[in-house]
Amino acid sequence: MKDRLSGAPKIVTCASPISRPLTLFTALRGEGGKRSPVSNLPAHDIGRLALQGGTAKFAGQALNFLLRLLYIVTVARLLTPADFGLVTMVVAITGIYELFATGGLSTAAIQTVAITEEQISTLFWINVLIGIGLTLLCMMTAPLLVSFYHEPRLFWVTIALSPSFLFSALGAQHSAILQRQLRYIALTTIETLATLCGIVTAIILAVKGFGYWALVASAVISPAVTTASMWAAVGWVPGRPRSNTSIQSMLHFGGTITLNSLVSYATYNLDKLLLGRFWGADKLGIYGRANQIIMLPTTQIHGAMLGIALSVLSRLQNDPARFRRFFLSAYSLVISVTAPMTIFAACFAEDIVLVVLGPQWWEAAPVFRFLAPTVLIFGIINPTSWLVLALGLQKRSLAIALVIAPLCVTAYFIGLPWGPSGVALCYSTAMTLWLFPHIIWAVRGTPISPSDYFHATWPPIISALIAGMAALLVRHYLSAALLPLWSLVLEGCAMTLVHVTTLLFVMGQKDLYTKIFSILKPNAGESRVVDA
Numbered sequence: 001m002k003d004r005l006s007g008a009p010k011i012v013t014c015a016s017p018i019s020r021p022l023t024l025f026t027a028l029r030g031e032g033g034k035r036s037p038v039s040n041l042p043a044h045d046i047g048r049l050a051l052q053g054g055t056a057k058f059a060g061q062a063l064n065f066l067l068r069l070l071y072i073v074t075v076a077r078l079l080t081p082a083d084f085g086l087v088t089m090v091v092a093i094t095g096i097y098e099l100f101a102t103g104g105l106s107t108a109a110i111q112t113v114a115i116t117e118e119q120i121s122t123l124f125w126i127n128v129l130i131g132i133g134l135t136l137l138c139m140m141t142a143p144l145l146v147s148f149y150h151e152p153r154l155f156w157v158t159i160a161l162s163p164s165f166l167f168s169a170l171g172a173q174h175s176a177i178l179q180r181q182l183r184y185i186a187l188t189t190i191e192t193l194a195t196l197c198g199i200v201t202a203i204i205l206a207v208k209g210f211g212y213w214a215l216v217a218s219a220v221i222s223p224a225v226t227t228a229s230m231w232a233a234v235g236w237v238p239g240r241p242r243s244n245t246s247i248q249s250m251l252h253f254g255g256t257i258t259l260n261s262l263v264s265y266a267t268y269n270l271d272k273l274l275l276g277r278f279w280g281a282d283k284l285g286i287y288g289r290a291n292q293i294i295m296l297p298t299t300q301i302h303g304a305m306l307g308i309a310l311s312v313l314s315r316l317q318n319d320p321a322r323f324r325r326f327f328l329s330a331y332s333l334v335i336s337v338t339a340p341m342t343i344f345a346a347c348f349a350e351d352i353v354l355v356v357l358g359p360q361w362w363e364a365a366p367v368f369r370f371l372a373p374t375v376l377i378f379g380i381i382n383p384t385s386w387l388v389l390a391l392g393l394q395k396r397s398l399a400i401a402l403v404i405a406p407l408c409v410t411a412y413f414i415g416l417p418w419g420p421s422g423v424a425l426c427y428s429t430a431m432t433l434w435l436f437p438h439i440i441w442a443v444r445g446t447p448i449s450p451s452d453y454f455h456a457t458w459p460p461i462i463s464a465l466i467a468g469m470a471a472l473l474v475r476h477y478l479s480a481a482l483l484p485l486w487s488l489v490l491e492g493c494a495m496t497l498v499h500v501t502t503l504l505f506v507m508g509q510k511d512l513y514t515k516i517f518s519i520l521k522p523n524a525g526e527s528r529v530v531d532a
Contacts, residue, residue, distance in 0.1 A: 060188030064195050065300045069356070071199040072293060076357040078206040079214065081289070085281030087215045088288045089149050090157050092272040094141060096265055097134045097165055100258060121238040124173040131169025138162035149276060153212075160216050164223045171227030174234045179311055183233075190229040198222035256394040263401040271412045271423050279419055287420035290367035293356055297341050298375050301334055302382045309383070313390035320447040323390075327448055328456050331383045332512060336460040338379030340499045343468035346372035348475075348491060351484040363420075370424035377431045380457060384442035391446060400441060407434055459507040460499075466506075467499035 142158035145151075178187050198218040205214035272291075276284040309330055316323040345352065349369035353361055388397045407430050415426030440450050471491040478490065504510040 060184075060192055061300045063192055065296065067192070067195050067199055068296060068300075071202065072289075072296075073356055074203055075206055075214065076289065076361060078203070079211060081283075081285030081361070082281045083212040083215065083285070084288055085276065085283075085285035086151070086153060086157065086212045087219070088272055088284055089151065089276045089281065090145060090154055090161060091219075092269045092276065093145060094138050094158060094161060095269060096262060097138055098168060100130055100134055100262075117239065120173050120177070121240070124238040125240075127169040127172045128166075131166040134165040134169070135162045138165060151281070157212065157216055160213075161219060164220050167220075167223040167227045171223070171230045173238070174227070174230035174236065177234050177236060178230065184308065186233045190226055190233060193229055194222045194226040197225045256398055257389075260394065260398040260401050263398065263405055267401070267405040267408045270409055271427060274412055274416055275420060275423060278416065283420055286361065286364045287367055287423065289357060289361060290353070290364040290420070290424070291371060293352070294345055294368055294371045294375060295378075298338060298378050298382075301337060301379070305330060305334060305383070306386065309386040310390055313386055317391055324447040324452070327383075327386065328452060329512075329515075330386075331453075332456050332460070332509075334379055334383060335457055336463075336503060336513075338376055339460045339464035340467055340495055342372055342376035342379070343464045344471065344492065344495055345369070345375060347468055347472055348488060351488050354484045355488060367420045367424045370421060370428055373428040374431055376461070377428075377435055380435060381438050381442070384439065387446050387448060388442060393446075396442070400438065404434060404438075459509050460503055463499050463503040463507055466502050467495045470498040471495040 139159055139162050142155045145154045145158055175187070178184075198221045201221045202214040202218035205217055210217075272284060272288060275287050309327070312326060313323060316326060346369055349372065350362075350365045353365040353368055357364060385397060388394065408427060411426035411430035412423055415422035415424070418425075439453050443450055443453055471494050474491050474494040475487065482490065504513060
């Protein structure tokens with residue numbers, strides 16, 4: 001029997017004990033109606049589910065941001081830079097393995113227009129085999145890391161982190177199912193629960209004096225909770241793998257995505273490897289914390305948008321006009337938030353570090369300021385991944401990554417003699433130089449032109465610059481005598497007010513953002529989600 005939408009064999013829901021999930025997820029499973037866990041969405045459902053999912057995703061990412069910020073503020077005062085540096089030494093290497101845990105197959109399952117249960121079951125078992133192999137490989141890496149860093153404590157840290165790869169592999173296809181169905185209410189709940197479990201575990205262990213083991217435990221607990229929750233929410237148990245299932249195109253897509261991720265990961269983590277090897281755990285801890293807090297807002301924003309944008313744009317790839325409208329609307333939102341964050345971070349680096357990390361992290365302030373431009377750079381270039389992946393241009397994404405790699409590596413080596421600050425400054429300079437070539441290359445041949453991209457970029461950037469100057473004036477005349485926390489609050493409020501006012505009225509963006517936010521009204525028409 002053929003599925004009426006895809007022409008593929010009809011997808012049948014598997015019956016199993018897990019189809020009676022925990023009470024927490026009963027409502028979440030109802031979010032998808034009666035359709036099979038791996039069914040393909042009817043076109044008329046995309047608008048409604050994108051609206052619901054987008055709202056839930058942004059709310060969840062805002063909550064996750066606050067939780068992670070609370071985590072950083074708390075744990076930074078309980079642990080030392082060396083504790084963070086030890087874990088970063090391991091993750092800088094073993095984090096590469098995490099890229100292979102899904103094999104890019106979850107992204108392939110999302111990007112594919114139609115997929116059967118037999119195909120996704122086969123992909124699941126491939127993920128499991130990869131996860132088992134990576135867990136064993138991580139264990140074998142332990143003595144090598146001890147030898148490379150001359151740090152014996154890394155042996156058991158590496159062993160303890162190894163199960164996380166299997167946990168990630170076990171949940172890869174369940175995550176893809178939720179994303180294909182745009183069930184971002186369920187995904188957001190799961191992500192928040194996993195984040196909270198990891199944070200609580202780390203704080204309890206840190207308070208009890210377990211040092212860097214608090215960070216290790218958090219890194220293992222979060223993926224375990226994520227995978228268990230996804231299984232409960234989806235209510236699907238994979239069938240046996242079948243050799244005659246047509247998955248070659250998805251394997252090829254996933255392989256290219258994985259190779260791309262590998263190149264990107266190596267590029268953006270070599271700085272930590274070099275600092276750990278030549279400057280030690282303490283300096284690496286300082287650099288790593290500064291990098292984490294400067295990238296946290298961008299990571300949360302991109303994380304909120306990537307899944308939704310990829311799911312929606314993949315289904316609009318044959319409708320260039322709607323594809324273009326949805327992309328530019330979503331991109332405008334990203335830049336309008338990212339630009340003021342960059343200016344604010346650069347202007348008030350010392351106070352941010354003092355409030356978030358504490359006075360013992362004072363050395364992180366110049367590193368934080370030098371890394372600030374990367375917030376805006378990645379905010380501008382990251383959305384190009386929505387385009388290339390949704391349109392099946394993964395080879396172009398890989399080619400771009402292969403060009404970025406030597407540019408960043410050269411910058412790291414130039415800045416390395418000057419320690420964390422030197423690496424941060426050279427890295428930001430390299431990414432700034434790469435901005436325009438990246439955009440022109442990424443959008444070539446897509447429904448988005450370079451002029452579209454730049455036209456959507458400059459109003460929020462100009463508005464953020466004006467708002468930054470206003471915040472500096474507030475600091476000079478009003479907040480200089482306040483405590484750092486209240487000074488940041490006052491400056492942030494002033495900057496937000498000026499940025500929003502300038503963007504909407506001086507830059508003439510009121511109609512654009514009114515149209516975008518009108519889709520968040522409960523009675524908004526479904527099609528407006530992709531027509532905004």
